[in-house]
Amino acid sequence: MEFRVPDEIKELKKVVRRFVEEELRPLEREVEEKGVSPELRKALTKKAVDLGIYALAMPKEYGGGGLGLLGQVMIAEEMGRIHPSLRFVVSDGDQMVLHWGTEEQKQRYLVPVIRGEKIPAIGMTEPDAGSDISMIKTTAVRDGDHWILNGTKHFTTYADIADYIKVFAVTDKSKGARGGITCFLVDTDTPGFRVTKVFDSIARSLHVCEEVFENCIVPHENVLGGVGQGHKVFGTTYAMNRGRYGGFCVGIAEYLLEKCRDYAKQRVLFGEPIANRQAIQWMLADTAIDIYATRMMTYNFAWRYDQGMDVRHESSMVKTFAVEMVGRAADRAIQIHGGMGLMKDLPFERIYREVRALRIAGGTTEIQRMIIARNILRGHVSTGYNI
Numbered sequence: 009m010e011f012r013v014p015d016e017i018k019e020l021k022k023v024v025r026r027f028v029e030e031e032l033r034p035l036e037r038e039v040e041e042k043g044v045s046p047e048l049r050k051a052l053t054k055k056a057v058d059l060g061i062y063a064l065a066m067p068k069e070y071g072g073g074g075l076g077l078l079g080q081v082m083i084a085e086e087m088g089r090i091h092p093s094l095r096f097v098v099s100d101g102d103q104m105v106l107h108w109g110t111e112e113q114k115q116r117y118l119v120p121v122i123r124g125e126k127i128p129a130i131g132m133t134e135p136d137a138g139s140d141i142s143m144i145k146t147t148a149v150r151d152g153d154h155w156i157l158n159g160t161k162h163f164t165t166y167a168d169i170a171d172y173i174k175v176f177a178v179t180d181k182s183k184g185a186r187g188g189i190t191c192f193l194v195d196t197d198t199p200g201f202r203v204t205k206v207f208d209s210i211a212r213s214l215h216v217c218e219e220v221f222e223n224c225i226v227p228h229e230n231v232l233g234g235v236g237q238g239h240k241v242f243g244t245t246y247a248m249n250r251g252r253y254g255g256f257c258v259g260i261a262e263y264l265l266e267k268c269r270d271y272a273k274q275r276v277l278f279g280e281p282i283a284n285r286q287a288i289q290w291m292l293a294d295t296a297i298d299i300y301a302t303r304m305m306t307y308n309f310a311w312r313y314d315q316g317m318d319v320r321h322e323s324s325m326v327k328t329f330a331v332e333m334v335g336r337a338a339d340r341a342i343q344i345h346g347g348m349g350l351m352k353d354l355p356f357e358r359i360y361r362e363v364r365a366l367r368i369a370g371g372t373t374e375i376q377r378m379i380i381a382r383n384i385l386r387g388h389v390s391t392g393y394n395i
């Protein structure tokens with residue numbers, strides 16, 4: 009089986025690479041020190057929209073780029089090369105509204121997201137409910153044509169700058185996670201909603217918040233995917249997102265490998281470039297092997313998704329392998345650069361910190377392994393390759 013990159017994607021990759029190197033690379037240091045200001049976000053979003061690289065994952069009928077998952081993964085590789093705080097310039101759009109929204113919800117939320125006019129967020133995790141979503145305590149109680157939301161969410165990426173949040177709340181405690189949770193589209197200017205904290209963390213690029221809902225009144229028409237369908241809304245789109253981690257991780261690791269190759273050739277010690285030493289060569293080779301394996305897994309996963317196959321099992325495998333792979337690649341990059349690898353003059357210590365978060369965000373590697381093992385033990389999947 010061979011994956012030939014379609015010409016259209018090759019061209020798009022070139023456009024994105026140029027944008028990354030010419031427009032984004034010079035901003036990396038500023039963004040690392042100060043974050044992304046609202047003005048910068050607006051200006052870069054406009055440039056990306058004008059260039060036709062924003063919301064590539066969304067269908068053309070709503071103004072997106074119409075890329076399948078294989079194309080999205082290949083573009084994610086390019087975006088992996090840059091500071092994660094700048095990756096918003098190739099927005100994912102809003103998969104949940106696309107898959108589950110009514111036409112009216114798509115016009116109200118999805119279309120503005122695709123135009124770069126609205127920022128979405130997802131509010132599932134709570135202080136007492138991360139991996140185990142059956143523990144969520146945020147409630148939504150029906151009151152005629154409205155629902156009243158109360159509770160606290162945390163680790164919501166971009167809650168402080170989002171225009172709306174897909175909030176998952178308990179609507180029927182007796183039904184538990186399957187049937188008892190509903191997703192609501194909550195506008196962040198709704199009275200009763202407020203962001204109480206922006207977390208400081210291991211890396212500048214992690215922009216996660218805590219927010220509270222106090223008698224927050226949401227119209228019934230803002231239920232996404234139907235009452236009690238929250239687990240389906242959450243589950244479907246996360247499978248796809250987990251697979252996309254593969255693209256970012258391949259891009260990050262490839263960027264690291266290029267830097268390591270160049271440095272190893274020019275760093276002379278004991279009379280020779282360190283590239284001549286087998287210890288260094290093996291680190292380069294191991295990262296190259298890791299990249300190849302992750303890329304093939306990810307492409308195959310994405311191709312299967314595009315064919316309409318059920319890839320939930322594969323998505324957990326890709327996510328786990330990719331995020332652990334990029335951690336190894338970042339560790340080797342620091343080792344090859346010696347002491348300078350630890351200094352903020354070079355990007356490696358930053359990347360090392362950033363990629364650590366990937367083993368937790370979007371579902372931990374323990375939970376992915378739990379899903380994979382459960383599928384095998386219950387006979388839901390073959391232990392071979394399902395063609």
Ligand SMILES: Cc1cc2nc3c(=O)[nH]c(=O)nc-3n(C[C@H](O)[C@H](O)[C@H](O)COP(=O)(O)OP(=O)(O)OC[C@H]3O[C@@H](n4cnc5c(N)ncnc54)[C@H](O)[C@@H]3O)c2cc1C
Binds near residue numbers: 132140369372373
């Ligand atoms: C950068 C970042 C961005 C995020 N963005 C969002 C967002 O936008 N929206 C959102 O809703 N959430 C978001 N999250 C939350 C993320 O989904 C959770 O952090 C993640 O699901 C883990 O939950 P937790 O942190 O509560 O850890 P816990 O669930 O408390 O887990 C603690 C530890 O126990 C392990 N563990 C749990 N259950 C088992 C088990 N059965 N077997 C073995 N080990 C187990 C876990 O793997 C972990 O090592 C984000 C998190 C991060 C770090």
